[in-house]
Amino acid sequence: ATDGAQKFNYESDVARLRKIVINSLYSHREVFLRELISNANDALEKLRLTSLTVPEVLEGAESMNVTIKAFRDEDGISKLVLRDTGIGMTPDELTANLGTLAKSGTSEFLARAESTDGTGTGNLIGAFGLGFYSSFLVADKVYVTSVAAKSPKNPDPQQYVFASTADESTFEVYPDPRGNVLGRGTEITLVLKEDALDYVDTLKIIELVNKHSSFATTFPIYLHTTRTEEVPVEDEETETTETPKPKSENDDDDEEASVEDVEEEEEKPKKTKPVVVEEWVHLNSQPPIWMRDPKTVTDEEYEIFYQSTFKDYEKPLSWAHFSGDSAGTSFKAIVYIPSHLDDSFWQNSQTPADIRLMVKRVFIMSDLGEDALPKWASWVKVVVDADDLPLNVSRETLQSTRFLKQLKGIIVKRLLQMLAKLAENAERKSELEELEEDGGEMTEGQLAWWRMSRAYNNVLKLGAIEDVKNRDKIAALVRFATNQRNETSLDQYVENRKKGQKQIFYLADMGKSPEILAKSVFVEKLHARGYEVLLLGQPLDEILLQQLRVWKKMSFQDVAKSGLKFGDEEEDPEEEKERQKELTEQYKPLIDWFKKETNDFVRNVVISNRLVTSPCAIVADAYGYTANMEKMLSAQNHGQDDKRVMHDFAKKMKTLEINPRSPLIEGLLKRVEQLPTDEDAERDLEAEDELREVTSVLIDGALVRSGFEVPDSHNFFARVDRILRRSLGVSEHAPTDASVKPAPPVDPSHPADEEFAFDPEMLDPEMLGLNFGEPVVEEDEAQKVWKVEGHDEL
Numbered sequence: 001a002t003d004g005a006q007k008f009n010y011e012s013d014v015a016r017l018r019k020i021v022i023n024s025l026y027s028h029r030e031v032f033l034r035e036l037i038s039n040a041n042d043a044l045e046k047l048r049l050t051s052l053t054v055p056e057v058l059e060g061a062e063s064m065n066v067t068i069k070a071f072r073d074e075d076g077i078s079k080l081v082l083r084d085t086g087i088g089m090t091p092d093e094l095t096a097n098l099g100t101l102a103k104s105g106t107s108e109f110l111a112r113a114e115s116t117d118g119t120g121t122g123n124l125i126g127a128f129g130l131g132f133y134s135s136f137l138v139a140d141k142v143y144v145t146s147v148a149a150k151s152p153k154n155p156d157p158q159q160y161v162f163a164s165t166a167d168e169s170t171f172e173v174y175p176d177p178r179g180n181v182l183g184r185g186t187e188i189t190l191v192l193k194e195d196a197l198d199y200v201d202t203l204k205i206i207e208l209v210n211k212h213s214s215f216a217t218t219f220p221i222y223l224h225t226t227r228t229e230e231v232p233v234e235d236e237e238t239e240t241t242e243t244p245k246p247k248s249e250n251d252d253d254d255e256e257a258s259v260e261d262v263e264e265e266e267e268k269p270k271k272t273k274p275v276v277v278e279e280w281v282h283l284n285s286q287p288p289i290w291m292r293d294p295k296t297v298t299d300e301e302y303e304i305f306y307q308s309t310f311k312d313y314e315k316p317l318s319w320a321h322f323s324g325d326s327a328g329t330s331f332k333a334i335v336y337i338p339s340h341l342d343d344s345f346w347q348n349s350q351t352p353a354d355i356r357l358m359v360k361r362v363f364i365m366s367d368l369g370e371d372a373l374p375k376w377a378s379w380v381k382v383v384v385d386a387d388d389l390p391l392n393v394s395r396e397t398l399q400s401t402r403f404l405k406q407l408k409g410i411i412v413k414r415l416l417q418m419l420a421k422l423a424e425n426a427e428r429k430s431e432l433e434e435l436e437e438d439g440g441e442m443t444e445g446q447l448a449w450w451r452m453s454r455a456y457n458n459v460l461k462l463g464a465i466e467d468v469k470n471r472d473k474i475a476a477l478v479r480f481a482t483n484q485r486n487e488t489s490l491d492q493y494v495e496n497r498k499k500g501q502k503q504i505f506y507l508a509d510m511g512k513s514p515e516i517l518a519k520s521v522f523v524e525k526l527h528a529r530g531y532e533v534l535l536l537g538q539p540l541d542e543i544l545l546q547q548l549r550v551w552k553k554m555s556f557q558d559v560a561k562s563g564l565k566f567g568d569e570e571e572d573p574e575e576e577k578e579r580q581k582e583l584t585e586q587y588k589p590l591i592d593w594f595k596k597e598t599n600d601f602v603r604n605v606v607i608s609n610r611l612v613t614s615p616c617a618i619v620a621d622a623y624g625y626t627a628n629m630e631k632m633l634s635a636q637n638h639g640q641d642d643k644r645v646m647h648d649f650a651k652k653m654k655t656l657e658i659n660p661r662s663p664l665i666e667g668l669l670k671r672v673e674q675l676p677t678d679e680d681a682e683r684d685l686e687a688e689d690e691l692r693e694v695t696s697v698l699i700d701g702a703l704v705r706s707g708f709e710v711p712d713s714h715n716f717f718a719r720v721d722r723i724l725r726r727s728l729g730v731s732e733h734a735p736t737d738a739s740v741k742p743a744p745p746v747d748p749s750h751p752a753d754e755e756f757a758f759d760p761e762m763l764d765p766e767m768l769g770l771n772f773g774e775p776v777v778e779e780d781e782a783q784k785v786w787k788v789e790g791h792d793e794l
């Protein structure tokens with residue numbers, strides 16, 4: 001053991017996390033380098049930022065850079081050493097940062113990642129800071145040597161080592177016996193695994209850095225290289241033993257200019273001998289991607305930059321790279337649309353947007369406060385680099401600067417432009433695609449739009465409701481299913497309207513699929529006549545339409561409400577109108593009968609103009625509640641009596657519509673007409689009861705068909721039961737044999753006494769806040785669920 005070493009257990013969540021990383025990211029193992037470089041870059045950014053207020057932190061080391069060295073040591077062991085001159089860590093920080101997980105919600109997240117066999121690992125890296133643990137993908141043993149930056153609180157920082165192996169649940173922290181050799185910063189030494197030896201190859205490292213990190217980091221990255229050169233023999237001392245230090249970041253790169261005038265001297269053959277020349281090569285000499293001219297950046301570079309900066313395994317859907325001016329400060333920015341929305345989006349009322357703010361390439365902050373962007377747009381990922389901002393002011397002051405206020409507006413505007421462009425591309429076809437048409441395949445533009453719409457359609461509805469200023473622009477991007485097509489925009493709907501049509505028809509019923517909605521009684525006639533109806537099954541749909549009120553001068557008409565106009569009624573021949581009048585006359589007895597039977601919950605009974613095959617339906621008045629609204633309201637204010645009265649009143653604002661063409665209705669009319677009208681005439685009470693029963697089943701059926709709830713479903717089924725018996729010729733009153741086997745007597749013994757099939761998967765004691773002590777199950781089974789402090793089952 002090392003002198004003064006302290007042994008620690010990894011926090012159990014860290015142990016779990018390391019296990020998930022090692023098991024599920026094996027095929028992505030090369031990410032370890034990107035993660036370590038990104039941590040080094042973060043540490044340097046922290047140092048630079050701190051130095052604005054605490055200049056002492058810069059003492060200790062001159063340069064601000066990252067160096068990488070790969071080699072085989074004297075014992076033939078392959079090592080990779082990554083060093084940064086960033087903020088460094090105190091021994092306590094080494095323990096806390098690398099031995100515990102500070103982020104909330106981790107347990108829950110881990111449980112999910114474990115249960116999905118790693119299918120949920122897409123966002124693992126980043127989301128829960130397992131960046132550092134990815135080193136165990138390639139290393140058996142890891143040493144982190146660190147010296148914190150000097151500060152008034154810590155005037156004499158000491159160098160400490162954190163050491164851990166991949167397969168133990170403990171780590172050690174001890175003072176470095178070499179003393180403070182780093183000056184400042186952190187050095188990570190990876191002892192590479194047998195099957196990871198390709199990472200000592202400098203070409204491999206160059207490839208990885210170029211691919212993942214070179215254009216994303218702001219500080220220079222140097223790689224230690226060696227090559228063999230033939231040098232004249234007189235130069236006995238040339239063998240280089242000491243590696244020159246990498247240059248500080250301000251030095252110019254002039255390594256290329258070293259080979260000159262070789263030919264002239266080649267007169268007499270000179271004796272030479274091979275000498276190993278060591279050199280630090282600057283890997284990221286290009287400026288970071290956002291500072292470059294967009295024309296010189298490839299799509300792949302934009303994608304990799306996005307993925308590594310925002311820790312997303314999926315490529316972005318789209319991006320915009322531009323320069324602009326906000327409150328007099330010019331800036332450069334890249335705005336990205338991720339390909340998916342985070343699960344947590346709808347759970348949190350506010351999500352701080354991920355906007356990485358830099359000033360002249362110096363990272364300042366990524367959390368611009370809760371209201372940095374409106375909720376609906378808070379999922380965009382942005383990097384912004386401003387030319388000038390006061391850096392030494394507090395975060396709060398910075399958050400309220402005019403620069404940031406205007407920037408928000410600019411980002412939202414860009415986002416809307418990108419979305420509009422995606423929509424436009426989906427409609428436009430390239431010549432080639434034109435030629436290849438009828439293949440039935442989506443064009444590239446359509447595919448991109450489809451993916452965007454799948455991820456963000458509901459978010460856009462929220463946007464149109466929330467963002468009054470941009471309402472029309474956002475609403476134009478929302479897509480709805482209809483009885484005629486899978487999706488349409490409001491503009492496309494308007495283009496498809498029929499002559500005379502002044503209303504946009506819609507049917508809303510929360511939670512129902514478009515396929516089910518398309519079969520609704522309210523849609524049947526419109527569909528048969530060739531009118532398009534928006535089918536709305538999402539919670540925000542109806543709210544959005546109510547906010548919009550009109551679209552291109554057309555009003556929205558709920559087809560489950562009165563007031564529906566096709567717009568061609570004027571053209572109806574006189575006979576048609578005459579016929580309607582006649583029907584009302586002819587059906588008067590039935591209408592009156594229905595009115596009597598429905599007195600307590602509908603306001604009126606009329607001959608329907610909207611039904612085709614269904615016998616009847618319940619239609620809400622213009623100011624009454626539709627079934628959908630009733631559902632939403634009862635979910636919202638159950639038990640609130642003051643709203644009751646209003647509620648009952650609005651609930652009654654309904655009309656029963658009957659379809660004279662339905663044989664059922666015709667038959668019912670005949671039976672009603674047979675009832676004696678004369679007060680004194682003898683009445684057949686039994687026949688009347690039967691008729692009343694059929695009527696009530698019809699009415700309840702109409703309620704269900706129209707999406708409402710039947711007030712007393714037990715009664716409803718009892719009546720259906722009686723009608724069925726009648727039609728089968730079974731006695732209406734014959735009792736059902738209702739005898740059942742009673743349960744055995746009370747059992748005094750305890751369930752645990754018997755063989756009790758305990759399934760640990762069913763219970764998570766951690767979740768229940770319980771402690772069962774030793775579980776009665778096999779050890780390894782139990783560990784799946786029990787939180788075993790400091791125990792790593794690796």
Ligand SMILES: Nc1ncnc2c1ncn2[C@@H]1O[C@H](COP(=O)(O)OP(=O)(O)OP(=O)(O)O)[C@@H](O)[C@H]1O
Nearest residue numbers: 039040043088097098125126129130131132133186
């Ligand atoms: N090179 C370093 N210099 C200073 N601190 C470091 C360094 N590497 C890691 N750390 C500290 O250790 C913490 C944990 O690192 P880790 O990579 O596990 O997670 P993270 O950096 O917070 O998240 P992620 O890398 O996934 O974004 C960091 O937050 C940082 O405080």
